[in-house]
Amino acid sequence: MNLHSIRKHFPALERELHGRNVIYLDGPAGTQVPKEVISSISDYYRYSNANTHGQFASSQETDRIMESARNKVATFINAPDANCISFGQNMTTLNFSLSKALVRDMNPGDEILITQLDHEANRGPWLNLEERGIIIKEVSLKPEGVLDYEDLERKLSERTKLVCIGYASNMIGTVNDVKYVRSLTRDRNIRMLIDAVHFAPHMAIDVQALDCDFLLCSAYKFYGPHVGILYCKPGLLNTLQTDRLRTQSADAPYRIETGTLNHAAIAGVEAAIKFISRLGEGKTLRDKITSAMQTIHRHEMDLAAILYDGLQQIKGCTIYGPGMESGLRTPTLGFSIKGITPEKVCYELAKQAIYAWDGHFYAIRAAEVLDLMKTGGVTRMGIVAYNTKEEINRTVKVMEKIASDSR
Ligand SMILES: Cc1ncc(COP(=O)(O)O)c(C=O)c1O
Structure with a gap:
């Protein structure tokens, strides 16, 4: 997947904060839109x-x-x-x-x-x-x-x-x-x-x-x-x-x-x-779509594995849902860090030009059952086709700093 050329289709990815490109990890709430759309x-x-x-x-x-x-x-x-x-x-x-x-x-x-x-x-x-x-x-x-x-x-x-x-x-x-x-x-x-x-x-x-x-x-x-x-x-x-x-x-x-x-x-x-x-190959439109979705999935899961590993190393971090090895998950990670609310995590991330969501995202029954409501739900980072390895590495570094500053 030629990520460089894919990213060029998304005008929103040019957005900067303090001279740095914004990292969009808010995809599960709505992805950015290519210029063709x-x-x-x-x-x-x-x-x-x-x-x-x-x-x-x-x-x-x-x-x-x-x-x-x-x-x-x-x-x-x-x-x-x-x-x-x-x-x-x-x-x-x-x-x-x-x-x-x-x-x-x-x-x-x-x-x-x-x-x-x-x-x-x-x-x-x-x-x-x-x-x-x-x-x-x-x-x-x-x-x-x-x-x-x-x-x-x-x-x-x-x-x-x-x-x-x-x-x-x-x-x-x-x-x-x-x-x-x-x-x-x-x-x-x-x-x-x-x-x-x-x-x-x-x-x-x-x-x-x-x-x-x-x-x-x-x-x-x-x-x-x-x-x-x-x-x-x-x-x-x-x-x-x-x-x-x-x-x-x-x-x-x-x-x-x-x-x-x-x-x-x-x-x-x-x-x-x-x-x-257009990100896939094949004779028919359906072939192209299934091939594209496979390519997108592989790319997203590679990045999700890096993010999962990085977050797992952080003291006090709990990631919810099946592990990466299970094959039973999307590249959307919901997690909490002991001692700091998801709202504060997302506020600190936003200051570093990383956009992620906090809360229950209307999956409120799951948040209640997993006993997450009293701490403000989870921090959610969702990876999609336009995210890069550099973005994920930087996100892990920023998360390490946010977690260590909160201790
Ligand atoms: C899993 C799931 N179902 C349903 C919805 C609701 O979709 P809509 O905003 O199109 O009503 C959402 C929106 O976030 C969702 O993530």
Whole structure:
């Protein structure tokens, strides 16, 4: 991977503080955006700004842009066709819409499984259904930051209608065994929903291999703009009782898309996927995407190993979630340093031009279960495609100094 040329695509990486380039380790909260994405958004406004389905050129261009973006997203997650892809404001809003639709086909006493590791966006919409008599069961998180799969299996029952699980944790980087969960739910005829928001920038997604019913992600986590994406298995969305206006199309993928979408941002989603695909090789767009994701993953995990080792050497540092050798994590490290709050760590890092996040990042249930709330959550450093070895080495040095100054 030619990191030097990749970095040139990201104008934000030119930002400096006291003559030093800023180091962006805030990727899990949203990556920086390449200039191709920025241009496609501004080009949309410059040339094609219109509403859809009109008789004139800019409207027809908008239709083509939307269709093309849907096709690219379908290829990005290996969906069988573009009608499986719906767009929305963000993942949270789409998941609320989905939960409101699904409950209309449920009866009081039906059950939904959620997990303690998930972001609230994949808990809150389901927990709200308790007021409709739906029983929400929560799969336990073990102290080592991994879901308790025996607990999950125990909690499945004849009344379970849906399992909602994250693909990877945005707080501590754990990758969940969604294949195993699918094997448990398939035989029992239980639907499965995957929140792939944190996973999507790090590894290729294949919804057909996963055999999930629903998968959600958000383009701003993979070098794109703020657009939510919902995949529904072919034919499934058309059976759901979504909230929609009578003037709105009742067919997939539009059936859950309310109001006018953010066409410019959706043009940017296509540009983000094209940008990723150019980092890979192969004949088809899908080949290029999977090859690019492998290259990105290798690069990210090499850097994560350096960061993990460096942090581990620091006295009083605890890194949460599976170790590097497990192969069960993303390059996102959540950690704490004894005697100094994550907020103070991030404040000190920012003074040294290193941008990282502190807190629970809405994975608040996991922070509660791991007993991290009283100390302000964790410090989170997330590595993405544009980070360099030099940045990680410098981050480790700065962290050593912050930790030693706090003793
Ligand atoms: C794992 C995970 N799920 C869901 C969300 C919510 O996504 P959105 O901001 O698109 O609603 C986030 C955002 O950080 C996330 O990291």
